[in-house]
Amino acid sequence: DGGITQSPKYLFRKEGQNVTLSCEQNLNHDAMYWYRQDPGQGLRLIYYSQIVNDFQKGDIAEGYSVSREKKESFPLTVTSAQKNPTAFYLCASSGGTGLGGANVLTFGAGSRLTVL
Amino acid sequence: GQQLNQSPQSMFIQEGEDVSMNCTSSSIFNTWLWYKQDPGEGPVLLIALYKAGELTSNGRLTAQFGITRKDSFLNISASIPSDVGIYFCAGRRFIIQGAQKLVFGQGTRLTINP
16 A cells, blocks of 8 residues: 555664654655644644655754655664654645646654654 | 644543634735544544635534634534544645745644443
């Protein structure tokens, strides 16, 4: 079945360590996104990528980095510069172009990062 | 970044009751989306609204795109236990070349007493 796979589901990290979250999609979508979710808050955009080898900062990009070397993959690195990294991280993708119709975001199941 | 004002933040209801939640924004959106999130999972799209004034149903769910394009509501009729979860509204803006930016509400946590 087509979908988005995030791994690992749970990750523990010591302070000062970088960690990379994986996101793979087989939906043939051009655009991919990373969101952060904290309790009691909506999702906030970290980074997005419209196409391979291109990505843009979202609203809360500080302390994060991404790469988009393949259409299917959009890994997120949480660096030691991120002051409050403990959160639930969601990857999403969307396909097609244009303003209307379908092309809504499809989300993965998320990765929960806890900094010890 | 901007967030939508979603209310109520939580609801505790009896099974079989109807549910209503809404989102408001200070700015206009081209599309309104409603997602449901189960614990430890990603959000799943319930309803998408593309035109101001549009009223759309999906089974027991009904949602409307406000005529001012600054608000939307979601109703759930005859709630059942599997409706438990967090419901998010999202306003959508397109960036360029098909990429899109969603602005999310804070979520409505629905709890159902059997």
